Amino acid sequence: MTDSGMEQTIIETAERLFVERGYALTSTTDIAREVGCNQSLINYYFRSKEKLFQAIFEKNAIIFFSLVKEPLEKNIPFLEKIRILAESHFQILLQHAKVPFFILNEIGTNPKQMEAIKSIAKQSLHAIIPVLEHELAVEIAEGRVRNTTLFDILLSMASLNLGVFLFPPILENIMDLGDADVRSLLQQRGKEHARILVTSLLP
Amino acid sequence: MTDSGMEQTIIETAERLFVERGYALTSTTDIAREVGCNQSLINYYFRSKEKLFQAIFEKNAIIFFSLVKEPLEKNIPFLEKIRILAESHFQILLQHAKVPFFILNEIGTNPKQMEAIKSIAKQSLHAIIPVLEHELAVEIAEGRVRNTTLFDILLSMASLNLGVFLFPPILENIMDLGDADVRSLLQQRGKEHARILVTSLLP
Amino acid sequence: MTDSGMEQTIIETAERLFVERGYALTSTTDIAREVGCNQSLINYYFRSKEKLFQAIFEKNAIIFFSLVKEPLEKNIPFLEKIRILAESHFQILLQHAKVPFFILNEIGTNPKQMEAIKSIAKQSLHAIIPVLEHELAVEIAEGRVRNTTLFDILLSMASLNLGVFLFPPILENIMDLGDADVRSLLQQRGKEHARILVTSLLP
Amino acid sequence: MTDSGMEQTIIETAERLFVERGYALTSTTDIAREVGCNQSLINYYFRSKEKLFQAIFEKNAIIFFSLVKEPLEKNIPFLEKIRILAESHFQILLQHAKVPFFILNEIGTNPKQMEAIKSIAKQSLHAIIPVLEHELAVEIAEGRVRNTTLFDILLSMASLNLGVFLFPPILENIMDLGDADVRSLLQQRGKEHARILVTSLLP
DNA sequence: TATGAATGAGTCTTCATTCAT
DNA sequence: TATGAATGAAGACTCATTCAT
Numbered sequence: 032m033t034d035s036g037m038e039q040t041i042i043e044t045a046e047r048l049f050v051e052r053g054y055a056l057t058s059t060t061d062i063a064r065e066v067g068c069n070q071s072l073i074n075y076y077f078r079s080k081e082k083l084f085q086a087i088f089e090k091n092a093i094i095f096f097s098l099v100k101e102p103l104e105k106n107i108p109f110l111e112k113i114r115i116l117a118e119s120h121f122q123i124l125l126q127h128a129k130v131p132f133f134i135l136n137e138i139g140t141n142p143k144q145m146e147a148i149k150s151i152a153k154q155s156l157h158a159i160i161p162v163l164e165h166e167l168a169v170e171i172a173e174g175r176v177r178n179t180t181l182f183d184i185l186l187s188m189a190s191l192n193l194g195v196f197l198f199p200p201i202l203e204n205i206m207d208l209g210d211a212d213v214r215s216l217l218q219q220r221g222k223e224h225a226r227i228l229v230t231s232l233l234p
Numbered sequence: 235m236t237d238s239g240m241e242q243t244i245i246e247t248a249e250r251l252f253v254e255r256g257y258a259l260t261s262t263t264d265i266a267r268e269v270g271c272n273q274s275l276i277n278y279y280f281r282s283k284e285k286l287f288q289a290i291f292e293k294n295a296i297i298f299f300s301l302v303k304e305p306l307e308k309n310i311p312f313l314e315k316i317r318i319l320a321e322s323h324f325q326i327l328l329q330h331a332k333v334p335f336f337i338l339n340e341i342g343t344n345p346k347q348m349e350a351i352k353s354i355a356k357q358s359l360h361a362i363i364p365v366l367e368h369e370l371a372v373e374i375a376e377g378r379v380r381n382t383t384l385f386d387i388l389l390s391m392a393s394l395n396l397g398v399f400l401f402p403p404i405l406e407n408i409m410d411l412g413d414a415d416v417r418s419l420l421q422q423r424g425k426e427h428a429r430i431l432v433t434s435l436l437p
Numbered sequence: 438m439t440d441s442g443m444e445q446t447i448i449e450t451a452e453r454l455f456v457e458r459g460y461a462l463t464s465t466t467d468i469a470r471e472v473g474c475n476q477s478l479i480n481y482y483f484r485s486k487e488k489l490f491q492a493i494f495e496k497n498a499i500i501f502f503s504l505v506k507e508p509l510e511k512n513i514p515f516l517e518k519i520r521i522l523a524e525s526h527f528q529i530l531l532q533h534a535k536v537p538f539f540i541l542n543e544i545g546t547n548p549k550q551m552e553a554i555k556s557i558a559k560q561s562l563h564a565i566i567p568v569l570e571h572e573l574a575v576e577i578a579e580g581r582v583r584n585t586t587l588f589d590i591l592l593s594m595a596s597l598n599l600g601v602f603l604f605p606p607i608l609e610n611i612m613d614l615g616d617a618d619v620r621s622l623l624q625q626r627g628k629e630h631a632r633i634l635v636t637s638l639l640p
Numbered sequence: 641m642t643d644s645g646m647e648q649t650i651i652e653t654a655e656r657l658f659v660e661r662g663y664a665l666t667s668t669t670d671i672a673r674e675v676g677c678n679q680s681l682i683n684y685y686f687r688s689k690e691k692l693f694q695a696i697f698e699k700n701a702i703i704f705f706s707l708v709k710e711p712l713e714k715n716i717p718f719l720e721k722i723r724i725l726a727e728s729h730f731q732i733l734l735q736h737a738k739v740p741f742f743i744l745n746e747i748g749t750n751p752k753q754m755e756a757i758k759s760i761a762k763q764s765l766h767a768i769i770p771v772l773e774h775e776l777a778v779e780i781a782e783g784r785v786r787n788t789t790l791f792d793i794l795l796s797m798a799s800l801n802l803g804v805f806l807f808p809p810i811l812e813n814i815m816d817l818g819d820a821d822v823r824s825l826l827q828q829r830g831k832e833h834a835r836i837l838v839t840s841l842l843p
Numbered sequence: 844t845a846t847g848a849a850t851g852a853g854t855c856t857t858c859a860t861t862c863a864t
Numbered sequence: 865t866a867t868g869a870a871t872g873a874a875g876a877c878t879c880a881t882t883c884a885t
Contacts, residue, residue, distance in 0.1 A: 037869075037870085038869095052343060053258070053342075053343055055256075055258040055259055056258050056343060058854060058855085059854080059855065059856090060853080060854075060855090068870075068871090069870060069871050069872075070855090070856095070871095070872095071856085071857085071858090071870075071871065071872075072870060074855080074856060074857080075868095075869075075870070075871095076869095078856095079855080079856075080854090080855065080856090132338070132342045135335070135339075135400060135401075136338075136342060136343070138403065138404060139256075139335050139339060139403065140256060140259060140339070145403070145404070145407045148404070148407070148408070149407055149408060152404070152407075153408060156408065182405075182419065183423070183426065186397065186398070186401070186405070186423075187394060187397075187430065189397060189401060190393045190394045190395075190396070190397025190398065190401070191393045191394065191397075192393075193393070193397065193400075193401075194389065194390075194392060194394075194396065194397060195389070195393065197338060197396075197400070198392060198393070198396075200341065200342070200348065201348075201351065201355070202385075202389070204348050204351070204352055204355075205351070205352055205355035205356055205359065216385065220386070220389070223386065226434070227390060227430060227434040230433055230434050231429070231430040231433050231434065240844085240845085261878080261879060261880080262879075262880060262881090263878080263879070263880090271845085271846090272846050272847075273846095273847095273879095273880090273881095274846060274847075274848095274881085274882085274883095275844085275845060276880095277880075277881060277882080278844080278845070278846090282881080283879090283880065283881090443848075443849085444848095458749065459664075459748075459749055461662075461664040461665055462664050462749060464874080464875060464876085465875080465876065465877090466875075466876090474849080474850095475849060475850050475851075476850095476876090476877095477849075477850065477851080477877085477878085477879090478849060478850080479876095480876080480877060480878080481847095481848075481849075481850095482848095484877095485876080485877075486875095486876065486877090487876095538744070538748045541741070541744070541806060541807075542744075542745050542748060542749070544809065544810060545662075545809065546661070546662060546665060546745070551810075551813050554810070554813070554814070555813055555814060558810070558813075558814040559814060562814065588811075588825065589825075589832065592803060592804070592807065592811070592829070593800060593803075593836065595803060595807060596799045596800045596801075596802070596803025596807070597796060597799045597800065597803075598799075599803065599806075599807075600795065600796075600798060600799025600800075600802065600803060601795070601799065603744060603802075603806075604744075604795070604798060604799070604802075606747065606748070606754065607747060607754075607757065607761070608791075608795070610754050610758055610761075611757070611761035611762055611765065622791065626792070626795070629792065632840070633796060633836060633840040636839055636840050637835070637836040637839050637840065646865085646866085667857075667858060667859080668858075668859060668860090669857080669858070669859090677866085678866065678867050678868075679858095679859085679860095679867095679868095680860085680862095680867060680868075680869095681865085681866060681867075682859095683859075683860060683861080684865080684866070685865095688859075688860080689858090689859065689860090845885100846884100846885085847883105847884095848882100848883085848884090848885105849881100849882085849883080849884105850880105850881085850882080850883100851879100851880100851882105852878105852879090852880095853877105853878085853879085854876100854877080854878075854879100855877090855878105856874100856875080856876090857873105857874085857875075857876105858872100858873090858874085858875095859871105859872100859873095860870105860871085860872090860873105861869100861870085861871080861872105862868105862869085862870080862871100863867100863868095863869090863870105864866100864867085864868095864869105
């Protein structure tokens with residue numbers, strides 16, 4: 032802990048615990064114990080458990096809704112864009128494996144969070160959706176893509192990609208695989224998902 | 235309310251609340267209030283909140299791992315079986331829309347539940363996996379299915395199907411769609427998933 | 438403490454402490470300690486400190502606004518009514534010497550209490566004010582009472598009577614009188630107040 | 641803010657808040673926030689919340705016990721002195737409308753304050769009481785004033801005058817009068833009180 | 844079978860105060 | 865003179881559980 036990095040330490044510890052156990056099951060006492068500080072200090076810096084949580088939640092919500100790291104290049108065929116999108120989304124999740132569970136959990140657990148998420152989601156998605164929607168219409172019209180909706184495509188993509196990060200703890204256990212085994216099995220799933228998606232879009 | 239009507243009512247109410255809000259956010263006080271009985275009665279019948287919960291959790295875990303309602307007929311081509319499996323799984327979830335979130339949540343939140351789940355999962359899956367695994371090997375060998383693993387297939391299936399029941403609350407909100415709209419959009423996803431899966435398996 | 442008179446004991450102890458020290462300075466821990474019970478028990482019976490307080494506050498507010506024990510007889514001259522009223526009010530306060538301070542304190546301290554008091558006050562006063570107002574008008578018109586308002590009369594009465602119960606603790610101290618001395622000095626103030634009031638009303 | 645401007649600002653702000661809300665309901669945090677300074681600064685200057693309060697309390701206690709701004713002229717008839725006293729007391733209160741409630745509240749709430757007040761009260765009153773007491777005896781002996789005690793007279797005076805500043809918040813509410821209405825009703829009460837007092841002293 | 848009373852541990856929060864700088 | 869960090873005690877409240885009936 033550097034020159035009074037307490038505030039930072041608290042945030043980091045809180046993030047770890049919140050993401051691991053969720054809001055309800057993480058007490059400020061837990062955080063303080065782990066940080067090694069007085070419990071009041073948490074309130075001193077963040078005023079309330081909820082305020083501390085909210086900052087962390089929103090930071091992770093942004094990750095949750097990140098589809099790409101850099102904007103998609105324009106002059107790329109539609110299906111190629113979908114493939115890039117899927118892989119990129121997968122890579123982002125790979126770096127934040129626990130985030131999907133955390134966000135899903137908190138949203139399901141506290142409906143109030145839906146509100147907090149709305150603008151984050153829109154901001155993330157509206158950069159990408161209108162363009163794709165238009166391109167998809169063209170592709171369908173010209174017979175290069177089977178008749179479907181962008182909503183369906185994105186839902187499939189999200190499902191495939193997120194599934195990999197939601198179910199593994201279960202899979203590890205029921206398949207008696209080690210953490211490492213599962214991880215390596217999953218590494219290749221990113222490309223596989225992209226392939227599944229693109230294949231499913233061919234007429 | 236019949237003879238042991240109370241006990242039953244408590245279980246049912248508890249199930250509803252636990253599935254809706256999760257273990258941590260459901261207090262025995264809540265349950266008692268909703269049931270309209272004394273708070274002690276819950277402990278009288280079930281010894282502890284945790285024991286009451288455990289029964290309910292395991293019941294729902296069984297649902298969560300149910301892939302089919304009836305055993306698959308034997309003399310059906312492999313790909314057809316996969317199609318049936320996917321659709322059947324989807325239909326089961328459709329009847330228990332809140333279960334996936336509940337189970338995932340509880341597992342992620344309380345690692346102890348992994349243990350409880352292991353045998354349930356194995357029992358469900360081992361009825362089906364060895365056969366399919368063998369058939370898949372044959373199909374691949376004979377060039378009718380591209381080279382892949384059953385693990386991959388089932389993970390894709392689970393991801394696609396469960397995604398539909400995990401994300402809609404989010405989708406509803408960020409897309410400003412009504413509950414009904416989303417529901418109807420999803421109805422057709424069952425067959426779509428089967429199609430995606432099967433397509434993705436073709437060589 | 439009779440057959441589980443806990444609830445009653447709590448109310449009584451709480452009333453004593455609240456009246457003595459006020460809401461802010463009485464902790465539920467204090468009450469529990471004095472009662473000799475677990476602190477949770479207070480919440481068990483009354484849900485919250487505030488609810489426990491509110492009942493007590495309103496009970497005392499009713500006393501605070503009680504001017505007469507029995508309705509005034511009709512066929513009594515106006516000035517005689519005022520005299521009876523003043524003496525009656527004084528007697529009521531004599532039996533609840535600490536109430537005025539308590540009520541004044543809580544109102545001044547928590548503006549929200551004004552709302553709680555409104556209806557109590559109106560109920561108490563509106564039984565008596567309209568009649569007196571009309572009679573006063575007649576008396577003035579016929580020259581038997583000097584020109585004034587009922588508001589002034591009642592404010593004078595309240596001031597004189599309540600003053601006796603608000604300042605004595607101070608008087609006791611600065612005059613180095615014993616509690617008993619002051620008390621006896623005050624006993625006679627009831628009639629004195631009535632006299633002052635009536636005298637002041639003569640033309 | 642001049643050299644020691646902070647210290648002064650803190651005192652002034654503290655006084656305003658303490659008088660408005662009382663000791664118990666005013667936190668040093670509140671004061672610091674309102675002043676716009678660090679919370680520690682209050683402790684730095686005044687060692688403790690209580691010491692800060694004590695100075696303020698005593699200053700206001702002096703006001704509370706002030707009966708006259710200038711010493712009464714000697715060669716004035718007794719009843720005229722009483723009249724002047726009453727009006728003068730009323731005028732002082734008019735300039736410090738919130739003080740009576742504050743002092744009464746703190747005394748009733750914290751018995752320790754009685755001690756602090758004793759000498760202040762004595763100092764204020766003993767400048768005036770012995771003389772008046774002697775003059776009253778003469779007046780009574782010569783039949784110009786009815787038989788009473790100075791204690792009674794001063795208590796009546798204090799009651800009438802202080803009542804005006806203690807009850808208005810209540811009156812405003814239960815009579816549905818505006819702040820301004822009540823204020824104007826009360827403006828004239830000063831002279832009225834003097835009249836009531838003097839009248840009540842005539843034989 | 845069913846209940847109300849009672850408890851103890853734990854949660855979040857507020858607050859006055861202290862300390863090093 | 866002035867500050868931010870940190871603390872410990874206390875406050876109200878919730879909750880699962882136990883006990884006697």
